[in-house]
Amino acid sequence: MSKINLSIRTESDISEAVRQSRAMAGRLGFSTTSAYYIATAASELAANLWIHAGGGVITLQRLDGKGGMELTTIDHGPGIADIDRALEDGFSTANGLGCGLPGVKRLMDELDIASFPGVRTEIKARKWL
Amino acid sequence: MGPSVCVYLWRVFYCCRGEDYYRWGTTKKGIDVSTKSNTAVLSTLLEQNRTAIIEEWKRTVMDSLGHKYPGVLSMDELHRHADMKLSAFSAYFSTCGEALVTVTKESTLGRMVYELSTDHDMRGIKPVDTALYLVALKKAISHRLALLLPNSQEQLVDLLEPLFGLMDQLTLLSFDAYSTTREKVIAQQSQSLMELSTPVIVLWNNVLLLPLVGVIDTIRARQFTERMLEAITRHEGIVTIIDVTGVPVFDTGVARHIMKAVDAAQLLGSKVVMTGISPEGAQTLTKLGISFANVTSRVSLRAGVAEALKLVGRRIELINGAN
Numbered sequence: 001m002s003k004i005n006l007s008i009r010t011e012s013d014i015s016e017a018v019r020q021s022r023a024m025a026g027r028l029g030f031s032t033t034s035a036y037y038i039a040t041a042a043s044e045l046a047a048n049l050w051i052h053a054g055g056g057v058i059t060l061q062r063l064d065g066k067g068g069m070e071l072t073t074i075d076h077g078p079g080i081a082d083i084d085r086a087l088e089d090g091f092s093t094a095n096g097l098g099c100g101l102p103g104v105k106r107l108m109d110e111l112d113i114a115s116f117p118g119v120r121t122e123i124k125a126r127k128w129l
Numbered sequence: 130m131g132p133s134v135c136v137y138l139w140r141v142f143y144c145c146r147g148e149d150y151y152r153w154g155t156t157k158k159g160i161d162v163s164t165k166s167n168t169a170v171l172s173t174l175l176e177q178n179r180t181a182i183i184e185e186w187k188r189t190v191m192d193s194l195g196h197k198y199p200g201v202l203s204m205d206e207l208h209r210h211a212d213m214k215l216s217a218f219s220a221y222f223s224t225c226g227e228a229l230v231t232v233t234k235e236s237t238l239g240r241m242v243y244e245l246s247t248d249h250d251m252r253g254i255k256p257v258d259t260a261l262y263l264v265a266l267k268k269a270i271s272h273r274l275a276l277l278l279p280n281s282q283e284q285l286v287d288l289l290e291p292l293f294g295l296m297d298q299l300t301l302l303s304f305d306a307y308s309t310t311r312e313k314v315i316a317q318q319s320q321s322l323m324e325l326s327t328p329v330i331v332l333w334n335n336v337l338l339l340p341l342v343g344v345i346d347t348i349r350a351r352q353f354t355e356r357m358l359e360a361i362t363r364h365e366g367i368v369t370i371i372d373v374t375g376v377p378v379f380d381t382g383v384a385r386h387i388m389k390a391v392d393a394a395q396l397l398g399s400k401v402v403m404t405g406i407s408p409e410g411a412q413t414l415t416k417l418g419i420s421f422a423n424v425t426s427r428v429s430l431r432a433g434v435a436e437a438l439k440l441v442g443r444r445i446e447l448i449n450g451a452n
Binding site: 011012014015018019022032033036037039040043044047089100102103106107 | 378382407408410412416417
C-alpha cells in the first residue's frame with residue numbers, strides 16, 4: 001500500500017496513525033530513527049486534528065522520484081490564523097507545550113501549511129529518504 | 130409516463146369503485162378479504178400457513194448455513210425460532226391498522242430480534258448470516274403468499290408491502306443489536322486493559338517503580354499519575370523510577386503528560402528517575418525542543434535502579450566476593 005487515509009475522530013485514532021506511519025516508513029526503507037521522526041510528526045499532526053480541528057483526515061503517502069514519504073492532514077476546523085506564530089516555539093492556543101508544529105518542521109524535511117480559517121486547512125509534511 | 134404510473138392510475142380507478150377492486154383481489158381458494166385491511170389478512174394467512182412457511186424456511190437456512198456452522202444450528206431450534214417469530218408476526222400484523230407500527234427495541238418483536246442477534250453473536254454466527262436468517266424468512270413467507278394468490282399480482286403486492294416493511298425493520302434492528310453487543314465487549318476489554326496496564330511496584334523501602342507500557346493517552350496519563358501519587362503518599366516514596374521502555378512514541382502529548390506527573394511527584398517530595406528512553410526517542414525529544422531539565426535520566430532500568438538506591442543511601446553488591 002502506497003497511500004493510507006485515516007480518519008481522526010477520537011484520541012485512539014492518533015495511535016493508529018502512529019502505528020501505520022511508522023510501519024510505512026519502515027517499509028519504504030527509512031532508518032529506525034527517521035521512522036521514529038515520521039511517526040512522531042504523524043502523532044503531532046493527528047493530535048492537532050483531534051485537539052484543535054474537531055477531527056479530520058490524515059493521509060500517509062509514498063513519494064516517488066527521489067523517494068520519500070508525505071503526511072497530509074485536511075480539516076475543516078477553525079484553521080490557523082497566524083501561520084508564522086504557529087511555527088514559533090512556545091506558542092500554544094490550547095495549553096500545550098507549544099512545540100508541536102515547529103517540532104514537525106524540524107522532524108521532517110519540508111512543511112507546507114495552507115489555511116483558510118473556518119473553511120479548510122491543509123498541512124503537508126515531507127521527508128526524503 | 131412509466132408503467133408504474135399506469136398501474137397507479139389503474140389502481141386509483143379501481144379503488145374508486147371500491148367493492149369491485151376487492152372482489153378482483155379475492156381468489157379461488159376462498160380467502161375473504163373484502164372487509165379486512167391488508168395487515169389483518171396477512172396476520173390470518175401467516176396463522177393458516179404456519180407449517181408450510183416454517184418447513185420452507187428451515188430448508189433454506191439449513192441449505193445455506195448448515196454447512197458453515199456444523200452442529201451449531203439444530204432443526205428443533207430453528208423450528209422453535211420460526212414458530213415464535215410467526216406468532217409474533219401475526220400478532221403484530223393483527224394490531225397494525227393500515228399503517229405499519231415502528232418496531233422498537235422494547236417491543237416483543239424487537240426483543241426477539243435482539244435476543245436472536247446476541248445469541249448468534251455468542252455462538253459465533255456472523256451478523257451477515259443472522260441477516261440471512263431473517264431474509265430467508267421473508268422469502269419463505271412471500272413464496273407462500275405467491276402460491277396462495279397465483280392470479281392476483283395486485284393483491285400480492287399489497288400484502289408484500291407491509292411484510293417487507295416489517296422485515297426490513299427487523300434486519301436493521303438485528304444489526305443495531307449486533308453493534309450494541311460489540312460496543313459492550315469493546316468497553317469491557319478496554320476497561321480490563323486499563324486495570325492491568327499501570328502497576329506501581331514498591332521496589333525497596335521508599336523506592337517506587339512505574340513501568341509505562343503502551344500508548345499514553347489522556348485517560349491513561351491521568352490514571353498512572355493518580356496511582357503514582359497515591360503510592361508515593363502511602364509508601365513515603367523518596368525516589369520514583371518511571372520506566373518508559375514500553376512507550377511506542379514520545380511526542381509532545383506524551384511528554385506533557387509525563388512532565389505533569391513528574392511535577393506532581395516532586396511536589397510530594399519524591400525525586401524522579403526516568404529510564405528507558407530509546408536513542409530515537411532522545412533525538413526526537415531534542416528536535417521537538419523538549420528537555421526534562423528537572424529529571425534525572427538513566428539509559429536502562431538497571432542503571433535507574435542503581436541510581437535510585439544510591440539516592441536512598443543503599444547499593445547492590447556482591448556477596449562474599451562472588452562474581
